[in-house]
Amino acid sequence: MREAIARAEVGDEQRREDPTVDALERRVAELVGQEEAVFLPTATMANQVALRVLSEPGDELLADLHSHLFINELGGPAVHSGLVMRPLCSTAGRFSAEQVREAVWDPADTHRPRTRLVSIENTNNSAGGRVWPLDEIAAVCEACREHDLRLHLDGARLLNASVASGVAPAEIGACFDTVTLCLSKGLGCPLGALVAGSAQRMRKARRLKHLFGGAMRQAGIVAAAGLYALDHHVDRLAEDHARARRLAEGWRAAGLPVDLEQVETNFVQLDVGALGLTKAKAIALLAEAGIGLSGTVHPGTLRAVTHLDVSDDDIDLALEIAPRALGVRAAA
Numbered sequence: 001m002r003e004a005i006a007r008a009e010v011g012d013e014q015r016r017e018d019p020t021v022d023a024l025e026r027r028v029a030e031l032v033g034q035e036e037a038v039f040l041p042t043a044t045m046a047n048q049v050a051l052r053v054l055s056e057p058g059d060e061l062l063a064d065l066h067s068h069l070f071i072n073e074l075g076g077p078a079v080h081s082g083l084v085m086r087p088l089c090s091t092a093g094r095f096s097a098e099q100v101r102e103a104v105w106d107p108a109d110t111h112r113p114r115t116r117l118v119s120i121e122n123t124n125n126s127a128g129g130r131v132w133p134l135d136e137i138a139a140v141c142e143a144c145r146e147h148d149l150r151l152h153l154d155g156a157r158l159l160n161a162s163v164a165s166g167v168a169p170a171e172i173g174a175c176f177d178t179v180t181l182c183l184s185k186g187l188g189c190p191l192g193a194l195v196a197g198s199a200q201r202m203r204k205a206r207r208l209k210h211l212f213g214g215a216m217r218q219a220g221i222v223a224a225a226g227l228y229a230l231d232h233h234v235d236r237l238a239e240d241h242a243r244a245r246r247l248a249e250g251w252r253a254a255g256l257p258v259d260l261e262q263v264e265t266n267f268v269q270l271d272v273g274a275l276g277l278t279k280a281k282a283i284a285l286l287a288e289a290g291i292g293l294s295g296t297v298h299p300g301t302l303r304a305v306t307h308l309d310v311s312d313d314d315i316d317l318a319l320e321i322a323p324r325a326l327g328v329r330a331a332a
């Protein structure tokens with residue numbers, strides 16, 4: 001990837017003169033089943049641009065209670081697009097088409113905001129990297145069409161969802177009006193994300209990119225990393241998923257509270273609350289032993305993530321060290 005970065009042909013991206021950025025945008029648009037894509041520095045910005053493209057101030061956005069959009073973007077939908085943020089309860093990060101239908105306000109009611117937008121997160125971060133089945137996406141999409149709602153995919157980890165489910169990213173992405181794809185997570189790039197949609201919507205997205213301060217110069221330097229990642233780091237996501245599964249099964253066998261059903265991609269959620277530990281205490285104990293886990297929005301729950309810098313040996317080490325660090329011994 002460093003070599004691809006060094007070799008990148010570049011130009012002024014703001015003037016659309018950077019051939020590497022252009023190539024990445026074309027590649028991602030096709031990959032996610034959309035007409036056009038726009039390169040941005042982060043997935044947060046991609047989400048925010050998408051929402052602004054699809055809505056008017058005062059419109060209402062429906063999304064999972066614990067979605068990244070609602071809990072990790074500092075109220076961005078309200079700040080940048082004037083959206084009313086209405087959380088939906090979810091199971092494994094998923095809500096139903098029926099919930100969407102029930103949530104839509106009567107458009108004739110002049111006392112209610114216009115319900116306009118729905119966002120799905122696939123894989124869902126706070127549910128532990130869970131995958132939306134395609135039929136459930138299609139059902140939500142149908143509910144949106146019935147009520148003239150726009151549908152956004154926070155597909156920061158869309159390729160993890162695709163690899164885990166065996167469904168092509170274009171098939172998933174084509175269900176949506178806009179799609180976010182992140183390059184800096186499992187794909188291993190230093191930074192970068194894209195928002196994709198119709199050519200008309202992406203014209204608006206390019207203006208918003210500038211408005212939000214995301215129009216760059218010789219951005220081909222990082223776009224080259226994205227192209228490299230799409231060539232070399234997609235199929236290997238299956239290795240991350242396999243390592244997460246091995247970690248989860250091993251920890252569980254050692255007596256750590258891991259719900260194996262939750263492990264569908266590259267996250268393992270660990271219920272340290274069940275061990276009588278706070279998240280902060282468990283993170284500190286693990287860090288002391290050399291293992292980096294992070295907290296989640298859920299009480300007593302930590303998250304381990306596998307990615308291209310986590311090897312089989314690292315998993316062996318985590319299997320050996322973590323139970324001891326957390327004071328758990330496997331049943332004989």
Ligand SMILES: Cc1ncc(COP(=O)(O)O)c(C=O)c1O
Nearest residue numbers: 042043044045068121125154156
């Ligand atoms: C589902 C989801 N969307 C968006 C983002 C934002 O990504 P970034 O940090 O690149 O802005 C994240 C980050 O973890 C995420 O998990």
